[in-house]
Amino acid sequence: MKKRLLGGLLFLTLHTHAQTKLERWYPGFTGLRATKPVFFDKTGQVKLSFDSSFTLLEGALGENVFYGEYMVLEKKQAKETDTLYYITDRKGNLKGVPPGIRFLEITANRIIAQKDRKFGLIRMDLSCLTPFKYSFIRPFSEGLAVAEADAFFTLLDTAGHETIPFDHRMSSMGNDSRYDVKAYQNNVSEGYSNYSENGLLGIMDKNGKTITPARFDYLYQFCNGRAYASRKDSSGYVNTRGEFVIGPAPKDKYYGNFSGGLVRMKNNDGTYCYIDTTGKVVLPGKLLGAGDFNHGYAVVTIEGRPAGKKQIIDTKGKVIYEGEFENAWFMEDVVVITYESRFAGFDVTSNNYSYLDYNFHTVWQPPCSAKIINRLPVLNACDYKEVKVAYLGSYERRFTLSELMPFLKKANPEELHLQVTDKNFKLPSSITKMKNLKELQVSFCELSEIPEDIGNLTSLEELDFDYTSIRHIPKSMYKLKNLKKISLKSTQLPLDEIITLKKEMPGVKVVFKDNQPILIQ
Numbered sequence: 001m002k003k004r005l006l007g008g009l010l011f012l013t014l015h016t017h018a019q020t021k022l023e024r025w026y027p028g029f030t031g032l033r034a035t036k037p038v039f040f041d042k043t044g045q046v047k048l049s050f051d052s053s054f055t056l057l058e059g060a061l062g063e064n065v066f067y068g069e070y071m072v073l074e075k076k077q078a079k080e081t082d083t084l085y086y087i088t089d090r091k092g093n094l095k096g097v098p099p100g101i102r103f104l105e106i107t108a109n110r111i112i113a114q115k116d117r118k119f120g121l122i123r124m125d126l127s128c129l130t131p132f133k134y135s136f137i138r139p140f141s142e143g144l145a146v147a148e149a150d151a152f153f154t155l156l157d158t159a160g161h162e163t164i165p166f167d168h169r170m171s172s173m174g175n176d177s178r179y180d181v182k183a184y185q186n187n188v189s190e191g192y193s194n195y196s197e198n199g200l201l202g203i204m205d206k207n208g209k210t211i212t213p214a215r216f217d218y219l220y221q222f223c224n225g226r227a228y229a230s231r232k233d234s235s236g237y238v239n240t241r242g243e244f245v246i247g248p249a250p251k252d253k254y255y256g257n258f259s260g261g262l263v264r265m266k267n268n269d270g271t272y273c274y275i276d277t278t279g280k281v282v283l284p285g286k287l288l289g290a291g292d293f294n295h296g297y298a299v300v301t302i303e304g305r306p307a308g309k310k311q312i313i314d315t316k317g318k319v320i321y322e323g324e325f326e327n328a329w330f331m332e333d334v335v336v337i338t339y340e341s342r343f344a345g346f347d348v349t350s351n352n353y354s355y356l357d358y359n360f361h362t363v364w365q366p367p368c369s370a371k372i373i374n375r376l377p378v379l380n381a382c383d384y385k386e387v388k389v390a391y392l393g394s395y396e397r398r399f400t401l402s403e404l405m406p407f408l409k410k411a412n413p414e415e416l417h418l419q420v421t422d423k424n425f426k427l428p429s430s431i432t433k434m435k436n437l438k439e440l441q442v443s444f445c446e447l448s449e450i451p452e453d454i455g456n457l458t459s460l461e462e463l464d465f466d467y468t469s470i471r472h473i474p475k476s477m478y479k480l481k482n483l484k485k486i487s488l489k490s491t492q493l494p495l496d497e498i499i500t501l502k503k504e505m506p507g508v509k510v511v512f513k514d515n516q517p518i519l520i521q
Helices: 002-006 177-182 346-350 376-380 401-410 452-456 475-479 495-504
Strands: 026-031 035-040 046-049 054-056 070-076 083-089 094-096 102-107 110-115 118-123 145-149 152-156 192-197 200-205 227-231 234-238 244-250 263-266 272-275 281-290 297-302 310-314 319-323 327-330 335-338 353-356 362-364 389-392 415-418 439-442 447-449 462-464 485-487 509-513 516-518
Touching: 026 054, 035 054, 070 102, 083 102, 227 244, 263 281, 297 327, 376 401, 389 401, 452 475, 475 495, 495 509
Parallel strands: 389 415, 415 439, 439 462, 462 485, 485 509
Antiparallel strands: 026 035, 035 046, 054 070, 070 083, 083 094, 102 110, 110 118, 145 152, 192 200, 227 234, 234 244, 263 272, 272 281, 281 297, 297 310, 310 319, 327 335, 335 353, 353 362, 509 516
16 A cells, blocks of 8 residues: 555655745635635745645645645545545645545644545655554644544554553543534643543543543643633633632633633623633723634724724733724734634635734735625725625625615626615616626515516526515516526415426426425426
């Protein structure tokens, strides 16, 4: 197997300068839906770019920072289940990975890979560090990676050696949905890890020595000598001996880690402040929201500030940056500001993020043509004519038609989704002038009338008027020769009109009930 993996990979021969610390290149995308990946330096200068057939490994942007000599790319195939993997060097030279191996993450210049449902570690030259025998492998932390087998775990070093026996059980949090994302928190932090026994968690060190019995319901990683821990209905912070040094207190009073030497605490009135590792309040302000400090900064929402805006503060409490954004990730040289919080990874696939330097000036952001836009601040910062995809409205975020008209009058997108709060409104005529429009969705609103000139949308392939008040379909719709699907669920259209539509447009899939298309030939 090794010979097969190594064959022909001459350009990946490790050089003597492999240990040299290389400039960090940060990832981004210049194509829609996380395509056309690029890598750029901390000033925003693009160093490497790839075409639309490539993307990066799934996950947050920070997991694809180009630290070393090589990086992994994905190449999607015709079948969505088929993915090819490539390794690129810093000059853009590509080498394909043999089929049957799935790459999950690059960590410590090693690749966590999967084959035949088992996990292993391989080097960047594709030689095996470990057999593919583990149930899962976590990313390296402090030079050690958690490897699971049959619910127990060992720690692998960067050479792939198992450094401790499989004596400790993985730290599963059980069925509490709040902790699903933290179901396996055995990563080494400040020389310590944790383990599970009888549904409770205990502290162990990186050498496999048990430090405390399993007595906690929840146990986070150590930062600055403190780890968040909960037991029954109380929580606080323990030292490396498992002793509470802050708290315990009611379970929702504390949360987060001391990565920046400070952590948030909930006040009696529901606002937040920050305390240090001794439990002393050092930033006493009334914060409506407060995040963890990292690289000396945290995202907060300050009481009395403009609605909809968040702030970034330093460890002195000084506001460094303010704007309409959802979150920020603080990396070594740059800050990533994100504008979405819908679900994990959506910022990446929708391209709703910006890179800032530590003067909080933008150094790089995706072009508007590559964004899936659903917030007015992001939309209004773009040249409307460049926008290709706009999803304007949802259960969480609704707009009025007047708010969107400046965009609708000038734009010519390929995809447009609308949910507005107006009562009994007619589809604006400006939409029927969008010659590039391939997908139009106006749903979950009180749209009552479709204009006759909708037949001008000759590029249209999909139409969705679900959960609207439309009562009539104009005959001009029959001219939409490229239309492949129209969805009319929960409208006020009479059935005879829907049947007529299908007869006039044979081959078009017409859906008028959930999972029930009309198929009339």
